[in-house]
Amino acid sequence: MTQPDETAGEPIEVSVVGSLDGSVIPREAPLTDLRIDVPHVARMYDYYLDGKDNFAADRAAVAGVEKAMPEVRQLARENRAFLRRAVRHMVAEGIRQFIDIGAGLPTAGNTHEIAQKAAPDSRIVYVDNDPIVLAHGQALLAENGNTTVLQADMRQPADLIDSGAVRSLIDFNQPVGVLLIAMTHFLTAEEREPIMGTLRDSLSPGSLLALTHVTGDGHSDTAVTGVERVYSTTPTPIYFRTHAEVSRFFNGYTLIEPGLVTVDAWRPDGADPAPAATRWLYGGVGRRR
């Protein structure tokens, strides 16, 4: 992409190109309204993972998060390790079609890479509402016919499910693997049931839902409010929840063993070790009843 303009102010035009493998793929139209003066969660998360697609405002917000929660980079890596284990588990359970909602900027071990390594016929739709993710995803997937990327909002699940991109790869008469990894903590309590219910009702029995969610259980209120305060300056406020509250996102699903646990305790895999446990994240996989 063009060199980030570090000045905060009016939205600027940024031409986004693919840079995952060092290649440069120019886009025909420049993206507008990236609002680099405001921290955005996709770019903050990219910075947690040592990515290059972030701007000064994102990095300043991350510094604020790190002050309250020094282990946030470790948390991001734990979260990615959970995603890899959950996807491999889904493939082992026979799932061959995936919707990864809030996919984030491409990083090492993307969902399609994990799934297609285990089962090359796996089909994946990545969904994100951030245009920068769309641009990078398109570049990454230019030659992968079984994978696509869709710019859509998890808060509009019916539109997402009915989109051409989703319908072209996903057969809802068959079980689907849905990933909401580090996503549902951006929903308010009031949004939970309408959004989760619409998603659930679209899925056939046997579909699997994997999610991770931040928790304040076992942590200080000061740390929690410190992180919540930083995210309240972004378009995506974050809500830390208790175990009982996070469990409700699995209404209509049966949690598979070991249930909803801190991600370090969810089917650890010695062949794909995760960093030391932060216990800031609950994770689980549920089977649609």
Ligand SMILES: C[S@@+](CC[C@H](N)C(=O)[O-])C[C@H]1O[C@@H](n2cnc3c(N)ncnc32)[C@H](O)[C@@H]1O
């Ligand atoms: C914390 S990152 C998680 C990335 C990835 N799921 C993971 O866990 O590694 C959150 C991602 O969700 C996207 N996002 C936030 N709100 C969204 C929404 N309402 N609809 C779709 N994507 C959203 C952001 O752009 C960002 O890429």
